[in-house]
Amino acid sequence: MTKKILITGATDGIGLETAKRLYSGGHTLLLHGRNAEKLAATERMLADGTDAGRVYTYKADLSRLAEVESLADAITKEHDQLDIIINNAGVLRVPETVTQDGLDVRFAVNTVAPYLLTKRLLPIMRPSSRVVNLSSAAQAPVELDALRGKKRLLDDMSAYAQSKLALTMWNNGLAASLGSQGPVFMAVNPGSLLASKMVKEGFGVAGKSLSIGADILTRTALSDEFANASGHYFDNDKGQFGPPHPDALNNQKCAAVSAVIEELIDRAKS
DSSP states (O other): OOOEEEESSOSSHHHHHHHHHHHHTTOEEEEEESOHHHHHHHHHHHHTSSOOOEEEEEEOOTTSHHHHHHHHHHHHHHOSOOOEEEEOOOOSOOSOOBOTTSSBHHHIIIIIHHHHHHHHHGGGOOTTOEEEEEOOSOOOOOOHHHHHTSSOOOOHHHHHHHHHHHHHHHHHHHHHHHGGGSOEEEEEEOOTTBSOHHHHHHHOOOOBOTHHHHHHHHHHHHOGGGTTOTTEEEETTTTEEOOOOGGGGOHHHHHHHHHHHHHHHHHHHO
């Protein structure tokens, strides 16, 4: 059965490779990107194939919470049902680390935007739907004042690792709070040092094949083996489920991270 699937950050890297696979399976894709030209090029490239998938494109800067809201509005206006969200978009090293909302850009894009987008799209999802959150092997204890934008993190990797643990924590928090009423929430480390732009910029290495990440994202999105995996963390470096950072298994700490994110969303609206 074909699915309707949203992929953020779909114009390059793992997101693009995953889009190719899912499109070739005939699925309907909602592709997000920051750049209109790259989005159009991605849509043309997919349409040039012989497959029967359908593509919708959406442009938004996920570092701006107002644009995340607009993205959610655009999707819910065009679609009354969504099967899968793949929160793939992420940043590591950027020229300007503070967003217009006063947040650290790594937290804004990697943590807050996917939370807000997912929460806004829950009404068009079902208990059988899935949310696949791209986590990382890099996970570090979250400083709540850094998440709030009140403390500046000077080290790119530290900010990135904190943002990815925060993502994993809200993933587990929503899985627990929504239970069987919500979709299946999964945090996935797609594989360390894959050949993405982020890895090249951050580590100066070519990286391993992007197909490693695209394979696991396709599986977590579609395979029956993940149908009951809500609140679990899949470590693709090991090829199996495993424990994330201990903080992601602490309900109180997960709730605290989610509360700060809600605080930031409310602040952006005022």
